[in-house]
Every structure is written in C-alpha cells, then in structure tokens.
Amino acid sequence: MTDLDRIRPAIAGLAVETLASRDGIAVLETTPAQLHELVARLRDACGFELCTFVTAVDRFPADPRFEVLWQLQSIAHGDRVRVRARVGGERPSVPTIVDLYPGAAFSERECFDMFGVVFEGHAGLKRLLMPEGYEHFPLRKDFPHQGIEPDRLYREWDRRRHEKAAP
Amino acid sequence: MGSLKPAGPSSAEGGFLATRADWLVNWGRKNSLWPMPLGLSCCGIELMAMIGPRFDIARFGAEAARFSPRQCDLLIVAGTLTWKMAEACRTIYDQMPDPKWVIAMGVCSSSGGMYDSYSVVQGVDMLMPVDVYVPGCPPRPDAVIDALLKLQKKIEREQPVKLLLSGDNLDEGAGTHHSFYAPNKGIPTTRSHEVLSPDDPRKD
Numbered sequence: 001m002t003d004l005d006r007i008r009p010a011i012a013g014l015a016v017e018t019l020a021s022r023d024g025i026a027v028l029e030t031t032p033a034q035l036h037e038l039v040a041r042l043r044d045a046c047g048f049e050l051c052t053f054v055t056a057v058d059r060f061p062a063d064p065r066f067e068v069l070w071q072l073q074s075i076a077h078g079d080r081v082r083v084r085a086r087v088g089g090e091r092p093s094v095p096t097i098v099d100l101y102p103g104a105a106f107s108e109r110e111c112f113d114m115f116g117v118v119f120e121g122h123a124g125l126k127r128l129l130m131p132e133g134y135e136h137f138p139l140r141k142d143f144p145h146q147g148i149e150p151d152r153l154y155r156e157w158d159r160r161r162h163e164k165a166a167p
Numbered sequence: 168m169g170s171l172k173p174a175g176p177s178s179a180e181g182g183f184l185a186t187r188a189d190w191l192v193n194w195g196r197k198n199s200l201w202p203m204p205l206g207l208s209c210c211g212i213e214l215m216a217m218i219g220p221r222f223d224i225a226r227f228g229a230e231a232a233r234f235s236p237r238q239c240d241l242l243i244v245a246g247t248l249t250w251k252m253a254e255a256c257r258t259i260y261d262q263m264p265d266p267k268w269v270i271a272m273g274v275c276s277s278s279g280g281m282y283d284s285y286s287v288v289q290g291v292d293m294l295m296p297v298d299v300y301v302p303g304c305p306p307r308p309d310a311v312i313d314a315l316l317k318l319q320k321k322i323e324r325e326q327p328v329k330l331l332l333s334g335d336n337l338d339e340g341a342g343t344h345h346s347f348y349a350p351n352k353g354i355p356t357t358r359s360h361e362v363l364s365p366d367d368p369r370k371d
Contacts, residue, residue, distance in 0.1 A: 129251065129286070130250065130251065130286065131250045131251045131253065131254065134250070136285070138285050138286070143285075146283075146284075146285060150293055153250065153253070153254075157254050157257075
C-alpha cells in the first residue's frame with residue numbers, strides 16, 4: 001500500500017488526483033507538461049529512489065490513445081507509486097526522466113520501440129528490440145497482421161551498406 | 168532413335184580430365200568443410216555437442232570451427248533468427264569466401280518454426296540460399312551429421328573445374344557490398360509476407 005499521507009503534501013500544487021488501483025498502489029494522474037516536476041518531487045521529497053519501469057497502455061480507439069505509466073519504488077519506506085499520463089495524436093510525446101533516473105533509459109527506449117511514444121530529451125531514443133528501418137510499433141492495437149516487411153528492411157540495410165562503402 | 172545426349176558426370180562436356188579434376192576438387196572440399204557456428208538459441212547447444220568428442224564431426228572432416236567468417240565455408244544457422252539479428256547473419260554470409268554452403272539447423276531457421284511472429288525471420292532462405300534444411304526442435308546432433316553427409320553428397324555433384332573452364336564461374340565473391348535483395352539468386356521463397364491493413368477482411 002502506498003503511504004499517501006507522506007506523498008500528498010509534496011505533490012499538492014501539481015493538480016493531480018489520486019486513484020486507487022486494484023493492487024493497492026496509488027496512481028497519480030498527471031499531464032505530460034507536469035510530469036517531470038511531479039516525478040522530481042516524488043524522488044526528492046518522498047524518497048522514491050528507484051524507477052521500476054516505464055511502459056504504456058494502448059487504449060485504441062479511445063482518445064487520447066495512450067496511457068504512459070511510470071512506477072516508482074521506495075526502498076526506505078517499502079512502498080510504490082504509479083504515475084500516469086495520457087497522450088495521443090500522431091506523435092505521442094512525453095518528457096524523459098532519464099535526468100532523474102538514469103536507469104529509465106532502457107525502459108523508455110523499449111516503450112518507444114513497442115508503442116512509438118517519444119520521450120522528449122532522451123539522448124539515444126532508437127529501436128531497441130526491432131531492427132533499424134522497421135516502421136511499425138508491435139504493441140499498438142492497430143499493428144498489422146504479422147507486420148513483417150522484408151523489402152523495407154532490405155532497402156534500409158542496402159542504404160546503410162552504401163553509406164559505409166562510400167569514402 | 169532419339170538423340171543420345173551424354174548424361175552423367177563422366178561423359179558430360181569438358182572431357183575426362185575436367186571430370187577427374189572436378190572429382191578431386193570436390194573430394195577436397197567436401198572432406199574439409201570448416202563450419203561457421205552461428206548458435207542463436209537452443210540449437211547452439213546441440214551444435215556444441217556435435218562438435219564435441221561424443222558425436223565428433225572431426226570424423227567427417229568438419230571439426231575446424233572458426234569464429235571468423237573469412238576462414239569458413241559452411242554456415243550453420245543454429246536457432247531462431249530474429250530480424251534484429253538478420254542483418255548481422257547476412258553480413259557473416261557475405262563475408263565468407265566462395266565456395267560456401269549453408270545448413271539451416273532446426274525448424275526456426277528453416278521456416279520460423281513456432282515463432283510465427285513479427286520479430287522472427289520466417290526461414291533464413293529469405294536472406295541467403297540454403298543447401299540443407301534440418302528439422303527438429305532442436306535436432307539431435309546425429310540429424311545434423313546426416314545433413315552434413317547430405318551436403319557432402321551435394322558437393323560431389325558440383326562441377327567447379329568445368330564451370331571455371333566454361334567461363335560461367337562468375338561468383339560475386341566475398342564482401343559486404345551485395346544488395347540484400349534477391350538473396351536466393353533465383354530460388355523463390357515459398358511464403359509471402361504481405362502486411363494486411365487494419366480494415367482488411369482477412370485480418371481477424
């Protein structure tokens with residue numbers, strides 16, 4: 001269970017509502033604009049020293065479409081908290097928290113790879129599990145059947161070979 | 168009477184000497200296959216067992232596994248090839264000097280196997296020509312040794328000297344300058360990989 005009494009004063013000005021989730025972990029709903037400030041306060045004022053994961057949920061065809069989730073853990077207090085922001089549009093984007101939690105870099109990269117959520121300010125936001133040149137995002141609900149397009153990959157790899165061969 | 172076109176290796180055009188030279192070259196090639204072990208998943212374990220003393224492919228002259236593609240002429244793709252790995256796999260194949268052969272070991276590298284998925288190559292023949300496919304998940308080392316013997320039989324039928332004399336031996340050579348397109352040099356792939364749009368009626 002999340003100790004909400006400890007958290008509430010620190011996040012008061014950020015206009016977030018606290019929701020109870022099924023597993024007892026508090027969910028703080030916020031906006032992408034306020035996210036970075038909120039996470040910074042959770043880390044510095046509330047003692048959440050660990051970012052467990054960054055992921056997303058595709059609520060297609062709802063609008064806004066994506067729920068991006070950050071789960072933070074406090075080892076000192078023995079509790080967790082979840083932060084949620086909804087984003088949509090052609091290019092869903094949220095600010096990165098790599099400057100606060102360096103360990104979130106790979107999580108954000110995976111989230112970008114699977115959902116196409118752009119983390120603004122992330123230094124190396126490129127494909128993690130799928131090859132370069134792949135254009136789909138596999139965990140989106142409108143992902144095409146199979147989703148394999150060898151021709152497109154061959155074209156990208158050919159281009160890279162030519163670039164390498166050029167003096 | 169129909170025309171009696173010469174058939175078989177001993178009477179094909181090129182003559183006796185070329186045929187004998189072919190036999191000699193093939194004998195050398197098939198008994199000194201140097202495998203490039205590309206162990207990608209669980210098949211790699213069986214591959215190690217095959218190279219090890221119990222199954223011992225040294226008995227067939229193929230024990231000299233080298234970890235540089237420049238020194239190999241037999242690429243054994245052992246395991247699940249993902250699209251992320253595919254470019255590297257094809258680069259390894261291109262770096263191997265001719266003549267070169269490929270064994271697709273296990274169902275994953277033969278056809279994608281149970282991974283009918285966006286992340287797995289549905290058969291390495293989408294990237295390179297394959298000589299022998301080995302079924303099994305993973306195949307036992309004896310199955311791969313059987314594939315090795317089949318490959319040796321296949322090499323016996325090649326005519327390298329005759330090709331050289333006829334001037335048709337226009338190998339592209341080793342190097343990473345080839346296009347990824349048409350990797351099979353005329354061998355069509357058996358599966359189509361079209362992408363269905365979200366409103367396609369075949370998409371469930």
